[in-house]
Amino acid sequence: MSSNSSFQSTCLVTGGAGFIGCALSSGLANRYERVVVVDNLHPQIHKVRERPPALDVRCELVVGDVTDASTWDAVLRDFSPQAVVHLAAETGTGQSLTESTRHAMVNVVGTSQMLDGLTRHQSVPQKFVLSSSRAVYGEGVWRRGNGELFHPGQRTQQQLAAAQWDFAGATPLPFRGALTPPAPTSVYGATKLAQEHVLNSWALARVSSPRILRLQNVYGPGQSLSNPYTGIVSLFVRLAKAGKAIPLYEDGEMSRDFVFIDDVAAALLAALDAPTGGFVHDVGTGVAASIRQVAELIAERYGSPAPVVTGQFRNGDVRHAACDIQDTVKSLAWRPQVDLRTGLNLLCDWIDEHLNPAVGTV
Numbered sequence: 001m002s003s004n005s006s007f008q009s010t011c012l013v014t015g016g017a018g019f020i021g022c023a024l025s026s027g028l029a030n031r032y033e034r035v036v037v038v039d040n041l042h043p044q045i046h047k048v049r050e051r052p053p054a055l056d057v058r059c060e061l062v063v064g065d066v067t068d069a070s071t072w073d074a075v076l077r078d079f080s081p082q083a084v085v086h087l088a089a090e091t092g093t094g095q096s097l098t099e100s101t102r103h104a105m106v107n108v109v110g111t112s113q114m115l116d117g118l119t120r121h122q123s124v125p126q127k128f129v130l131s132s133s134r135a136v137y138g139e140g141v142w143r144r145g146n147g148e149l150f151h152p153g154q155r156t157q158q159q160l161a162a163a164q165w166d167f168a169g170a171t172p173l174p175f176r177g178a179l180t181p182p183a184p185t186s187v188y189g190a191t192k193l194a195q196e197h198v199l200n201s202w203a204l205a206r207v208s209s210p211r212i213l214r215l216q217n218v219y220g221p222g223q224s225l226s227n228p229y230t231g232i233v234s235l236f237v238r239l240a241k242a243g244k245a246i247p248l249y250e251d252g253e254m255s256r257d258f259v260f261i262d263d264v265a266a267a268l269l270a271a272l273d274a275p276t277g278g279f280v281h282d283v284g285t286g287v288a289a290s291i292r293q294v295a296e297l298i299a300e301r302y303g304s305p306a307p308v309v310t311g312q313f314r315n316g317d318v319r320h321a322a323c324d325i326q327d328t329v330k331s332l333a334w335r336p337q338v339d340l341r342t343g344l345n346l347l348c349d350w351i352d353e354h355l356n357p358a359v360g361t362v
């Protein structure tokens with residue numbers, strides 16, 4: 001690392017070589033004189049453990065693990081970031097049930113190691129932006145037929161095994177930070193919530209308050225096509241391209257709010273540009289789509305067989321997830337621009353161009 005730079009505008013990005021980090025990198029390099037990315041090039045995401053071409057050349061990459069105190073001593077010895085974007089995380093919802101320690105280590109201890117590193121080096125960033133997740137809400141809040149609101153909690157193994165997918169007679173409400181209390185149903189969601197609390201407590205005690213963005217399901221060009229644990233949309237595209245019928249878990253009617261990568265990068269940048277202040281921002285399109293709808297759009301594009309309901313399920317999956325973006329639109333200079341059909345076509349174009357048919361990965 002070069003020495004410098006108390007006069008420079010500086011930004012630290014953890015996990016910045018990943019899907020969202022790369023999409024964000026040119027926007028950051030346009031805003032800050034020095035951008036340092038700390039990323040361990042995790043083999044589950046980075047098939048080739050090299051600097052990704054999509055990471056803006058103006059960003060410095062330090063290959064290091066956020067859980068390792070020596071990473072932070074090496075990075076922060078001569079670098080005092082004014083802004084921090086904390087993206088590094090283990091992100092596999094299903095995987096987090098069987099590898100909970102790994103998720104807790106990276107998502108919680110990785111965050112506290114970063115904060116201890118900042119403390120050791122007497123560095124207090126003015127701005128913190130955290131990419132949290134809609135997974136912190138779990139099933140959120142539902143409304144019964146008589147108007148009563150309730151928190152259904154997690155669907156049990158018995159419920160799922162009996163194909164009781166929904167909470168009978170009730171409809172889900174979209175997540176809204178100001179109104180929906182967090183109640184994660186996955187270990188991943190629990191660690192993301194802990195990450196929020198750890199960062200909030202540390203930063204507030206140092207008179208800077210983080211902006212927390214709870215992202216819905218992000219998709220788009222640049223997402224890993226080799227990670228088997230995340231990215232349902234890219235999995236569907238790979239199956240349809242191979243002429244296979246897309247399998248639909250449960251009854252195919254689970255819903256998600258799929259938000260395009262450029263809209264997510266724009267939201268993170270808007271959060272950095274906004275005045276310092278502690279806010280939770282829901283980042284999605286505000287429109288729920290069923291998994292069946294997404295599968296059908298993709299099958300239509302490739303002329304592959306119609307999607308097939310398999311009745312399989314994953315413990316920890318929520319039935320419905322979408323958000324209300326009205327508060328985010330009011331408090332950030334941001335609004336999503338890309339609808340689902342357009343975004344899926346952009347993703348499919350990119351996959352068609354980049355997928356290596358021999359190995360099935362980019």
Ligand SMILES: NC(=O)c1ccc[n+]([C@@H]2O[C@H](COP(=O)([O-])OP(=O)(O)OC[C@H]3O[C@@H](n4cnc5c(N)ncnc54)[C@H](O)[C@@H]3O)[C@@H](O)[C@H]2O)c1
Pocket residue numbers: 014015016017018019020021038039040041042045046064065066067086087088089090091106110131132133134192214215216217218219224
């Ligand atoms: N992609 C989504 O749909 C989505 C949805 C909600 C929240 N998020 C959050 O956004 C953030 C970024 O997600 P993404 O989609 O870009 O994921 P990604 O897996 O593409 O990127 C994560 C990056 O973090 C790095 N990383 C992982 N463990 C690390 C460690 N121990 N030390 C240093 N670097 C490490 C990886 O190498 C990778 O480059 C995560 O915090 C995730 O929880 C993503």
